[in-house]
Amino acid sequence: MSEVKISIRNLHKTFGTKQVLKGVDLDVFKGQSLVVIGGSGTGKSVLIKCIQGLLEPDFGTIEIDGVDVLSEKTKSHISEKMGMLFQGGALFDSLSVWENVAFSLIENKGYDRQVAKREAVRVLRQVGLAPDVADLSPSELSGGMQKRVGLARAIITKPDIIFFDEPTTGLDPIMADVINDLIVESAKGLGATTLTITHDMSSVRKIADRVAMLYQGKIIWQGTVKEMDKTENPYVVQFINGCAQGPIKVEV
Amino acid sequence: MMKKQIENFLRTLGHPLVSFIISLGNLVLFVASAVYHALTPKYYVKNFLRQVLEMGFYSLPVVGLTTIFAGMVIALQTYSGFARYGAESAVASVVLISVTRELAPVLSALMVAGRIGAAMAAEIGTMKVTEQIDALVTLSTNPFKYLFAPRLWAGLTVLPVLVLFGDVIGIFGGYVVGVYKLGFNPANYINSTIEEIEAIGIISGLTKAAVFGFIIALMGCYNGYHSKGGAQGVGQATTNAVVSASILILIFNYILTEVFFSK
Numbered sequence: 006m007s008e009v010k011i012s013i014r015n016l017h018k019t020f021g022t023k024q025v026l027k028g029v030d031l032d033v034f035k036g037q038s039l040v041v042i043g044g045s046g047t048g049k050s051v052l053i054k055c056i057q058g059l060l061e062p063d064f065g066t067i068e069i070d071g072v073d074v075l076s077e078k079t080k081s082h083i084s085e086k087m088g089m090l091f092q093g094g095a096l097f098d099s100l101s102v103w104e105n106v107a108f109s110l111i112e113n114k115g116y117d118r119q120v121a122k123r124e125a126v127r128v129l130r131q132v133g134l135a136p137d138v139a140d141l142s143p144s145e146l147s148g149g150m151q152k153r154v155g156l157a158r159a160i161i162t163k164p165d166i167i168f169f170d171e172p173t174t175g176l177d178p179i180m181a182d183v184i185n186d187l188i189v190e191s192a193k194g195l196g197a198t199t200l201t202i203t204h205d206m207s208s209v210r211k212i213a214d215r216v217a218m219l220y221q222g223k224i225i226w227q228g229t230v231k232e233m234d235k236t237e238n239p240y241v242v243q244f245i246n247g248c249a250q251g252p253i254k255v256e257v
Numbered sequence: 258m259m260k261k262q263i264e265n266f267l268r269t270l271g272h273p274l275v276s277f278i279i280s281l282g283n284l285v286l287f288v289a290s291a292v293y294h295a296l297t298p299k300y301y302v303k304n305f306l307r308q309v310l311e312m313g314f315y316s317l318p319v320v321g322l323t324t325i326f327a328g329m330v331i332a333l334q335t336y337s338g339f340a341r342y343g344a345e346s347a348v349a350s351v352v353l354i355s356v357t358r359e360l361a362p363v364l365s366a367l368m369v370a371g372r373i374g375a376a377m378a379a380e381i382g383t384m385k386v387t388e389q390i391d392a393l394v395t396l397s398t399n400p401f402k403y404l405f406a407p408r409l410w411a412g413l414t415v416l417p418v419l420v421l422f423g424d425v426i427g428i429f430g431g432y433v434v435g436v437y438k439l440g441f442n443p444a445n446y447i448n449s450t451i452e453e454i455e456a457i458g459i460i461s462g463l464t465k466a467a468v469f470g471f472i473i474a475l476m477g478c479y480n481g482y483h484s485k486g487g488a489q490g491v492g493q494a495t496t497n498a499v500v501s502a503s504i505l506i507l508i509f510n511y512i513l514t515e516v517f518f519s520k
Binding site for chain 2: 057058084085088089091097099108113158168
């Protein structure tokens with residue numbers, strides 16, 4: 006068995022009276038691509054934000070390389086190991102494309118701006134964007150290009166762990182496939198561990214080494230993509246086939 | 258029946274009270290955190306300079322227009338009021354005292370609150386709802402240091418400079434009306450103004466300006482950071498930033514006046 010990179014135990018998170026995570030237990034192995042699937046509002050984003058320290062869980066533990074990430078002392082050290090591609094890109098609109106990509110290099114690693122720009126242009130090329138995009142503003146880019154810039158920003162520091170939050174949402178199927186390919190290439194190239202949350206099944210089949218399903222605040226099933234296709238778990242079967250009928254009731 | 262009514266009454270009273278206490282607690286925590294991060298490294302000097310430009314340089318026309326007309330109006334009103342008692346000669350000193358102690362700091366701060374406080378809340382609110390602030394955290398950057406500390410420092414340092422500029426322009430406004438409209442001798446008017454200049458008047462005005470600048474930046478950052486939802490949430494944050502900053506400016510104006518001038 007591979008080494009555990011991220012270990013989550015008994016994770017709980019409540020907002021007001023709504024209990025979103027009700028005891029999540031999950032392991033992500035080193036170098037593995039884990040995709041968490043689940044319907045809208047099941048707590049996928051909350052889970053990923055808890056791991057990154059953007060939300061504080063009510064209780065439970067999260068360890069990365071055996072280190073407790075919820076401790077204040079280790080938070081900043083741990084965050085340097087991570088990269089994140091946000092659902093909407095979350096590019097800083099006050100900065101140009103290359104400044105977005107090179108943000109960590111300039112602000113945290115003290116790179117000279119010219120050197121940082123050269124590195125940003127190199128990574129932009131890696132994700133399929135021409136150098137002349139570098140000086141544009143994020144608002145001048147299409148949705149697909151913004152995702153690529155977000156991906157470039159996530160991988161420029163060569164993180165150990167990369168998180169992808171609904172990476173293909175809002176993209177046409179062809180662009181979604183291009184982004185999926187880029188995610189796989191980038192992660193394999195860096196040897197990074199990745200955790201993706203999505204409900205796009207074509208994305209799951211392309212990206213995942215393992216799949217976990219989150220339902221009603223708990224991981225109810227996990228396995229490989231092949232196992233997912235053969236499983237008789239009624240929740241997974243309903244979800245991957247996109248059926249309205251089944252044990253998962255959609256609140257209308 | 259009576260018990261139910263009392264229960265309903267207490268619930269109606271209690272809900273807003275609890276919400277208010279929670280908001281107050283959040284604000285205190287935010288202020289403490291913002292001040293701590295503003296005083297400790299790392300400092301983002303470039304962001305600070307950008308805010309100085311935005312808050313200071315681009316506010317000069319607004320502050321200039323506000324204070325020149327305030328000075329002109331005060332000269333006219335003082336003359337028409339004081340003429341009844343034959344005290345027209347006090348116009349220059351009244352203009353000086355009114356402008357430096359009250360009009361320039363308070364009116365400039367209210368104008369800057371409308372211009373900058375709203376823009377700050379809208380910018381930070383938009384960053385919040387589009388996950389740009391989360392993105393900052395994932396890039397190992399503390400939003401309190403990167404976004405809020407430069408704005409708080411800019412508010413604290415820029416507004417006194419703006420008010421000093423406003424003092425000069427406001428007094429000049431009074432001079433223009435006094436000399437060209439009311440027929441005062443220019444040399445006498447200038448002499449009366451210079452004779453009446455007091456350090457306490459200028460210092461109190463500049464201290465007020467620093468406090469008001471801090472309040473404007475704080476309310477802009479706080480309301481922007483706590484905005485929720487989409488465009489509506491950001492709009493609400495913008496309104497809250499301007500209204501809360503304006504009210505706090507008026508409250509602190511009284512408190513500081515009491516501190517400086519009560520005997």
